[in-house]
Amino acid sequence: MEKQALAIMKPQIKRIEHYPEMADRLQMHVHETEQQIERLDTILNDMLEKHSGIKDMMLSMGGSMAALSHAVAGDEILKDAFANYAFEHYEIAAYISLTGLCDATGAQNAVSLLEQNLNEERSMASWIEEHIVPTTLRFIDLSAAEETAKR
Numbered sequence: 092m093e094k095q096a097l098a099i100m101k102p103q104i105k106r107i108e109h110y111p112e113m114a115d116r117l118q119m120h121v122h123e124t125e126q127q128i129e130r131l132d133t134i135l136n137d138m139l140e141k142h143s144g145i146k147d148m149m150l151s152m153g154g155s156m157a158a159l160s161h162a163v164a165g166d167e168i169l170k171d172a173f174a175n176y177a178f179e180h181y182e183i184a185a186y187i188s189l190t191g192l193c194d195a196t197g198a199q200n201a202v203s204l205l206e207q208n209l210n211e212e213r214s215m216a217s218w219i220e221e222h223i224v225p226t227t228l229r230f231i232d233l234s235a236a237e238e239t240a241k242r
């Protein structure tokens with residue numbers, strides 16, 4: 092799931108030079124996501140020795156959200172923002188599920204690592220939410236400027 096998140100975010104950063112704030116936040120979340128993958132690796136290695144059922148479940152949490160990534164169209168910035176918002180919530184749900192499972196089975200170290208990932212996903216989701224309207228307005232501005240330039 093997190094590797095899929097990287098595959099969705101990284102190409103977007105290259106395409107959104109007119110939205111530097113969004114590009115910066117995505118870049119920051121790419122960095123967070125790389126650290127999340129390290130935390131998950133730590134947990135998985137730990138699980139190898141102990142709870143093998145949880146490990147299978149974690150591996151099955153792959154995001155099948157690739158269809159949400161968009162390209163090319165003029166309003167891709169908005170579609171990307173909507174898709175990213177949806178994807179962050181998919182990740183939030185997955186981490187809530189895994190955290191609950193690990194908590195129920197007494198895997199406390201995994202719980203605290205998963206909670207770090209969960210908090211980062213929540214913070215990314217609320218950042219996107221706050222920026223949906225400003226991004227929409229900026230998109231309309233840029234589109235209007237482009238129309239004027241054509242005349």
Ligand SMILES: [Fe+2]
Binds near residue numbers: 096120124182212215
């Ligand atoms: Fe994320």
